[in-house]
Amino acid sequence: MDQEGMNLVQMDLLKEIANIGTGHSATALSQMLGRGVDMFVPDVEQIPLEEISSFFGDPELPVCAVLTRCDENLPLNLMLIMPESDSRALSEIMLSSITLPSDLAMAEALRESALSEAGNIILGAFISAVGDFMKVELPLSVPAVAHDMLGAILDVIISIFGVTGDTAFLADTRMTIPEEGNRVFSARVFLVPDPDSLGEFMRLLGF
Amino acid sequence: MDGVAQKVPERDYSHNVGMGDTLLARVPGILSSLGLGSCLAVALFDDRAGIAGMVHIMLPREFRSPRGDLPDKPANPKPGKFADRALRNLVDLLEKEGAARSRLRAKVAGGAKMFSISRGPNLLSIGEQNIEVVLEELKILKIPLEGKDTGGNKGRSVTFFTETWEMEVRAIGQTPFRI
Numbered sequence: 001m002d003q004e005g006m007n008l009v010q011m012d013l014l015k016e017i018a019n020i021g022t023g024h025s026a027t028a029l030s031q032m033l034g035r036g037v038d039m040f041v042p043d044v045e046q047i048p049l050e051e052i053s054s055f056f057g058d059p060e061l062p063v064c065a066v067l068t069r070c071d072e073n074l075p076l077n078l079m080l081i082m083p084e085s086d087s088r089a090l091s092e093i094m095l096s097s098i099t100l101p102s103d104l105a106m107a108e109a110l111r112e113s114a115l116s117e118a119g120n121i122i123l124g125a126f127i128s129a130v131g132d133f134m135k136v137e138l139p140l141s142v143p144a145v146a147h148d149m150l151g152a153i154l155d156v157i158i159s160i161f162g163v164t165g166d167t168a169f170l171a172d173t174r175m176t177i178p179e180e181g182n183r184v185f186s187a188r189v190f191l192v193p194d195p196d197s198l199g200e201f202m203r204l205l206g207f
Numbered sequence: 208m209d210g211v212a213q214k215v216p217e218r219d220y221s222h223n224v225g226m227g228d229t230l231l232a233r234v235p236g237i238l239s240s241l242g243l244g245s246c247l248a249v250a251l252f253d254d255r256a257g258i259a260g261m262v263h264i265m266l267p268r269e270f271r272s273p274r275g276d277l278p279d280k281p282a283n284p285k286p287g288k289f290a291d292r293a294l295r296n297l298v299d300l301l302e303k304e305g306a307a308r309s310r311l312r313a314k315v316a317g318g319a320k321m322f323s324i325s326r327g328p329n330l331l332s333i334g335e336q337n338i339e340v341v342l343e344e345l346k347i348l349k350i351p352l353e354g355k356d357t358g359g360n361k362g363r364s365v366t367f368f369t370e371t372w373e374m375e376v377r378a379i380g381q382t383p384f385r386i
Contacts, residue, residue: 059241059242059364060241060242060364062379065321065322067322144322144323146321146322146360147379148244148321148361148362148379149241149242149244149362149364149379150242151241151242151243151244151362152242152243152244152319152321152361152362152363153244153321153362154242154244155242155243155244155245155246155265155321155333155362156244156245156321156322158226158265159245159246159265159266159333
């Protein structure tokens with residue numbers, strides 16, 4: 001794919017798909033939390049690889065990331081990135097109805113599992129919307145969670161894009177939970193086809 | 208545990224080495240690479256000539272399709288991006304600035320595996336491949352490796368000081384140390 005040659009119509013189409021995907025994610029998250037979730041229309045960005053880290057600010061910013069893969073039909077990687085403070089707040093909302101164990105390690109393990117589940121739901125809803133659009137089934141693997149510096153997490157995405165081109169596509173969105181005082185959560189969803197399936201991905205999108 | 212402990216204070220002679228970049232510094236220059244995941248920071252230095260260089264490597268080698276073809280696009284203008292070319296390029300630059308190849312020594316940090324996911328392409332183990340190619344290249348170039356902090360599953364930030372020829376390694380939730 002000639003990423004540099006992508007025109008405005010194609011960018012609009014990607015934006016529309018990202019919009020459908022995040023819409024489904026918000027609905028799924030809302031059902032899980034039992035609270036309303038509003039999701040903003042996502043921005044779809046096209047940026048040079050080397051600028052990805054600095055594009056999002058401090059490469060040392062602590063973030064929580066959830067990574068999952070689809071290995072069938074159209075191999076791809078899907079990642080959700082939230083600032084550590086936001087992911088902490090989200091896990092607390094998810095666990096608000098239960099009493100956390102006093103054992104710190106146990107409480108931490110529960111938070112991790114809640115975040116993994118949130119990632120699973122957000123990313124699962126996202127990819128099923130994308131799959132519906134492309135008329136292909138995209139089953140996801142069990143998600144892996146990491147807490148680290150933003151730059152280090154983004155390396156994963158950059159190394160996948162880096163073998164095929166010099167530009168990446170990112171869907172960037174924000175969501176709010178009105179019942180939680182309209183706190184804004186920032187969530188970024190990255191859809192990264194494996195280099196070998198990038199061509200097929202673009203073909204299914206009608207490019 | 209918020210952020211990375213003890214950031215090195217910015218000075219006008221400290222330089223940030225971005226992805227795929229190659230930068231040189233003379234004493235008392237400072238070279239940093241922030242937020243390395245699978246990427247590797249390699250510092251080569253000649254203490255007698257008083258010069259060091261750092262490269263921020265992203266990938267082991269330039270991509271070839273399964274058929275062995277190179278991509279249609281011309282070679283990437285940033286040789287620092289690929290491990291197999293980055294070190295030779297850095298050595299050439301250092302030699303042009305008065306360093307002697309026979310006196311060069313190396314310090315290397317990075318190459319983590321950020322996610323433990325059972326299946327997946329070898330792209331998720333790109334850190335290991337980066338380390339492998341860099342160590343091989345150092346051997347070919349006969350540059351002794353004086354310090355190394357690689358692999359694992361935590362991201363790193365590194366700062367190389369030409370005043371002591373030491374590389375400081377920082378990670379979230381970890382006390383900074385020098386190699």
